[in-house]
Amino acid sequence: MCTSCGCGHPDMLPAVPLRPxxxxxxxxxxxxxxxxxxxxxxxxxxxAEFAAVNRHRFAAAGVLALNLVSAPGAGKTTLLxxxxxxLRDECPLAVLSGDPYTAQxxxxxxxxxxxxxxxxxxxGCHLDAQGVGRALDRLPLPEGGILFIENVGNLVxxxxxxxxxxxxVLVLSVTxxxxxxxxxxxxxxxxxxxxxNKVDLLAHVDFDLVRCLNDVRxxxxxxxxxxxxxxxxxGFATWxxxxxxxxxxxxR
Ligand SMILES: Nc1nc2c(ncn2[C@@H]2O[C@H](COP(=O)(O)OP(=O)(O)O)[C@@H](O)[C@H]2O)c(=O)[nH]1
Ligand SMILES: [Mg+2]
Numbered sequence: 001m002c003t004s005c006g007c008g009h010p011d012m013l014p015a016v017p018l019r020p021x022x023x024x025x026x027x028x029x030x031x032x033x034x035x036x037x038x039x040x041x042x043x044x045x046x047x048a049e050f051a052a053v054n055r056h057r058f059a060a061a062g063v064l065a066l067n068l069v070s071a072p073g074a075g076k077t078t079l080l081x082x083x084x085x086x087l088r089d090e091c092p093l094a095v096l097s098g099d100p101y102t103a104q105x106x107x108x109x110x111x112x113x114x115x116x117x118x119x120x121x122x123x124g125c126h127l128d129a130q131g132v133g134r135a136l137d138r139l140p141l142p143e144g145g146i147l148f149i150e151n152v153g154n155l156v157x158x159x160x161x162x163x164x165x166x167x168x169v170l171v172l173s174v175t176x177x178x179x180x181x182x183x184x185x186x187x188x189x190x191x192x193x194x195x196x197n198k199v200d201l202l203a204h205v206d207f208d209l210v211r212c213l214n215d216v217r218x219x220x221x222x223x224x225x226x227x228x229x230x231x232x233x234x235g236f237a238t239w240x241x242x243x244x245x246x247x248x249x250x251x252r
Pocket of ligand 1: 200231
């Protein structure tokens with residue numbers, strides 16, 4: 001349920017028919033009819049305004065802004081730490097680290113020497129454009145380089161909340177199961193690239209790679225899929241080249 005952050009995502013409403021006048025009644029709930037106010041449109045419209053401001057700031061600074069999304073534990077922070085270590089002498093970098101309660105991810109990035117700012121979301125299940133904008137008042141943009149935004153681990157809510165980014169990097173690890181592309185189709189459809197992480201574990205899990213890739217194609221026919229391991233570094237050269245190409249395209 002997304003009631004904690006109030007984003008009112010329709011997928012999170014119970015499958016109870018809405019009666020005229022907005023009255024819903026779930027006979028199994030033991031509760032009487034309640035009035036449901038759908039706030040989604042207003043919240044998303046407001047978010048879009050803040051996202052447009054962020055987008056303008058990124059463009060003015062020539063920054064490639066990437067929003068990293070995944071389920072918790074897919075390997076976003078590990079991947080980011082390896083990525084910024086590989087690129088830190090090549091171009092300016094910065095990281096916004098979305099984390100529900102701790103500073104652990106931000107500390108892992110800070111250890112690489114790359115500027116990082118942590119955004120704690122508490123019970124919130126995604127970052128939003130206003131929070132990112134506020135963070136950008138405190139974290140200087142890496143002019144002409146890359147800003148990585150690590151979103152909160154969640155494959156549902158972040159898809160609706162534009163942060164003003166240039167692209168969404170979706171990380172799926174092979175330990176999560178091959179059924180995710182269809183189950184979480186909207187985020188696969190919205191992604192700019194899919195990083196299939198933890199391929200070092202393929203021999204140890206019954207992950208059906210062919211089915212996963214076929215299902216990705218059904219949802220997003222031309223989504224680039226890069227297989228890699230943030231632990232061993234396998235496949236990283238291709239990922240780093242993808243980033244270089246996106247930076248070059250932005251400059252053009
Ligand atoms: N075997 C293996 N473990 C990984 C890989 N990438 C991340 N991990 C591990 O997965 C766990 C979650 O990683 P983390 O980066 O914190 O994921 P996040 O929650 O998406 O940021 C940690 O124990 C990592 O060491 C990988 O490519 N291979
Ligand atoms: Mg993390």
